Structure formats: C-alpha cells, structure tokens
Amino acid sequence: MRALLKPEIARHMGVVLLKPGKELMSIFAQGRVLVECQPDNMAHLPSGKVPDAAQPLREDRVVQSFFMDERVIAAAGGLSSLDEWLRRRGKNCQYPHSNYHHNELVIMRHHPGSILLCWHCENELREQTTEFLSQLARENLIDWIIDAVLHQLGFNRERMLSVAELCWWASCRGIAEAIPEELARQALSLPKEKIESVYRESEIMPTVTATSILLKRTEKVPVISADEIKPIKPIVAVQVDPESPATFFTRPKRIRWESANYLRWVKSQTCACCNQPADDAHHLIGWGQGGVGTKAHDIFVIPLCRKHHTELHNDPVKFEQNYGSQPEMIKNVLDRAFALGVLA
Incomplete structure (x- = not known):
C-alpha cells in the first residue's frame, strides 16, 4: 500500500506531522515506513491512497500469449503456487454476479488459471465455462506471474514491469x-516489421x-x-536431419557422435548403482557398439563411480546380473536428460 501525504512541519521541534486517515493507518502498523520525495508523475494526484503501479503488460495482447505458455507458468512456480497466491491476496469471492456469498473461500481451477470463489459460488459455477470466468482466470494468472517475476528479480510489487x-x-x-x-x-x-501484401522479387530481403x-x-x-x-541453455542440442547425405550412400561411413558437454553433465550425476557421486561416464560395451580402437557414441553413457566402473569392465555379465542391463541404465539417463532439458 502506498500513500501521498502532505506533511505539517514543526521546524523548531524537529517534528513532521502526517494525517493519513483511518484507511491508511495500517501502513504504520508494520513498524518502519519508506519515505521519499513526490515523483513528477504523481504531482496531479490528490493526497491519500495511491494505487499500486499499473502494469501495461497485463493488457498487452502480445504478452498475454507468453504468460499463458506452460513453460512460463512452470517457471513462475506452477498452478499450485497460483492457488496459494490467491489465498494470500484474496479476501472476497471474485464472482460479483451473486446475491449470496458464503464466508468460506475455495479455489476453483478454470482455464487458463484459477479463481477464488466462495463455497456457494463454486458449487454454482463448477461445471460452467464462460468468457467472463475465462477472463477472470486469465487476469489472475497474469497478475500472479507479474508478481512472481518482480519477486524473483528482487523488485517490490509497486514497480512497473518492463x-x-x-x-x-x-x-x-x-x-x-x-x-x-x-x-x-x-x-x-x-x-x-512491415509486411506488404505484394512484393517485387527485388524487394525480398532475407x-x-x-x-x-x-x-x-x-x-x-x-x-x-x-x-x-x-x-540457461540445454547442455547439448541434438539436431535431426532426416535427409543426411550419408543416408543416400550404399555403404556409408559411420561417424561417431561426440559431445564433451554431455559427458561432463553425466559425470556430475550420481552413480547408477550406489547413488554416490559419479567419477566416470562409462560407454556401453558388449552390446554391438564401438569397435576396434573406438568407443560407443557419447550418447550411450552411464554415470558410475570408480568402484562400479572397474567392476563393470572386469566382468560385464556379472555386473548386469547384479545391477541390471546397461541399455536399461542408459534409457534412464536419457529420460532424465530430456526431462531436465539437458538434451533438446
């Protein structure tokens, strides 16, 4: 909450008097308050409560599609965080078109976010899908993401997000x-960027x-x-080329896939056998990969500590009987890598 107040100064006593009124007394209940000079853009405002900073991005149609992206929602904390945010911020039912409101508030999920409703309105609206409810859920979602972004960037809620x-x-x-x-x-x-309906060939520029x-x-x-x-970026980007030149050769020369970044990530994981810190990225052996003087592709690797890595090379058959097959372990590593965005 912010306020714009006119002070009464008692210079000889070194005292400044403020008259906030009953509505604004809660500002001083938390202890210390921030005092700063009136900015130029507030010179026209009357004394009293000042609304929180407006967020132009809230109404921007271009940004709204970004806010509703699943990746953005997950980065902000997920819909469960939105629900908690609504419970903390909301004190009244958000549905205005009702003559009766129960005192118990609940969260109702509605695409693309959530709505804070009283128990009575939630029972009435549970199976409904209207543009008004969608708009309300969308506004809640956007306000929550903006609040989360400001918090994660270290700003207060009164800042206008750019x-x-x-x-x-x-x-x-x-x-x-x-x-x-x-x-x-x-x-x-x-x-x-200007997009014309008709272009001359000479006007087309890459x-x-x-x-x-x-x-x-x-x-x-x-x-x-x-x-x-x-x-920020995935450790390695796997490019897919369905028309690679080698696919048209009768006897193409095999190229070993290598990635030092991926091997570095694998070594940073825990051992697939004992969950202790891994020391090595073991390349698949004994399953038709590799060859004389070469290894399997760097994608077919398992994080292992030095003890289990030595044990595997000493007796691969006994190792797989005790801990499971190497392809199964590689499948688990790849699943984790793709799920975490390491491979993309």
Whole structure:
C-alpha cells in the first residue's frame, strides 16, 4: 500500500506531522515506513491512497500469449503456487454476479488459471465455462506471474514491469524460447516489421528473426534458481536431419557422435548403482557398439563411480546380473536428460 501525504512541519521541534486517515493507518502498523520525495508523475494526484503501479503488460495482447505458455507458468512456480497466491491476496469471492456469498473461500481451477470463489459460488459455477470466468482466470494468472517475476528479480510489487525485464527473467529461467517474435523485437528495440501484401522479387530481403537474436545473446546467461545457478541453455542440442547425405550412400561411413558437454553433465550425476557421486561416464560395451580402437557414441553413457566402473569392465555379465542391463541404465539417463532439458 502506498500513500501521498502532505506533511505539517514543526521546524523548531524537529517534528513532521502526517494525517493519513483511518484507511491508511495500517501502513504504520508494520513498524518502519519508506519515505521519499513526490515523483513528477504523481504531482496531479490528490493526497491519500495511491494505487499500486499499473502494469501495461497485463493488457498487452502480445504478452498475454507468453504468460499463458506452460513453460512460463512452470517457471513462475506452477498452478499450485497460483492457488496459494490467491489465498494470500484474496479476501472476497471474485464472482460479483451473486446475491449470496458464503464466508468460506475455495479455489476453483478454470482455464487458463484459477479463481477464488466462495463455497456457494463454486458449487454454482463448477461445471460452467464462460468468457467472463475465462477472463477472470486469465487476469489472475497474469497478475500472479507479474508478481512472481518482480519477486524473483528482487523488485517490490509497486514497480512497473518492463518488456526488457520480462525477457531477462525468461532468459534467466531458461525459457527464452517461449518469448514471441513481437515481444523479442520490443525487447531488442528493433523497428516494427512491415509486411506488404505484394512484393517485387527485388524487394525480398532475407532477415534474421528477433527471437533467434535474443537466444544467441542469452546463450551464456545463467539460470536463476532458488538453490543454485545452472546454465540457461540445454547442455547439448541434438539436431535431426532426416535427409543426411550419408543416408543416400550404399555403404556409408559411420561417424561417431561426440559431445564433451554431455559427458561432463553425466559425470556430475550420481552413480547408477550406489547413488554416490559419479567419477566416470562409462560407454556401453558388449552390446554391438564401438569397435576396434573406438568407443560407443557419447550418447550411450552411464554415470558410475570408480568402484562400479572397474567392476563393470572386469566382468560385464556379472555386473548386469547384479545391477541390471546397461541399455536399461542408459534409457534412464536419457529420460532424465530430456526431462531436465539437458538434451533438446
């Protein structure tokens, strides 16, 4: 809560008197308050309560599609965090078209977010899908994401969130791919692209999309998490080429797939046998991979501690009888890598 107050100064006593009124007395109940000079953009406002900073991004149609992206919702904390946010912030039922409201409030999930309703209204609206409810759920979702972004960036709720700050947050959370093209152009201060209905061939010029520029510039931006800093980009990007030149050869020469980044990530995991810190990335052996003087592809690796790595190479058959087959272990490692965005 903010207030714009006119002080009465008793200079000889060194005392400043403020008259906030009953509505604003709660500001002083928390102990210390922040005092600052009146900004120029508030000179026209009357004394009293000042509304929280308006969020233009809340009404921006381009940004709304970004806010409703599943990756953005997950980065902000997930829908369960939205529910908790609504319980903390809401004190009344959000459905105004009812003559009766129960004093018990509940959360009703409605695409794309959630709505805070009283018990009576929740029973009435549980199976309904209307544009009004969708709009209400969408506004709750956007307000919660903006609040979460401001909190994660270290700002208070009274700050107006800018496009550049929103894109920076997305980059730090590892979801820069979710930023729409038009939003990326705004963040990079690129001119709005004019699209004509008809072009001459001489007028067609190749251009680079703003999203690709943004992704390239944020490749080394660290991901901000509650526990530790992790790289924003997947450790290795697996490209798929269904028409690779080698596929047209009668006897193509095999190329071994290598990735030092992926091996480094595998070594950072726990041992597949004992869950202790891994020392090595073991390459698959005994299953038709590799050859004389070479190894299996770097994708077919298992994190193992030095003890179990030695045990596997000494007797692969006995090892698989005790701990399971190597392909099964590799499948589990790949599943985790894709689920965490290490492989993309």
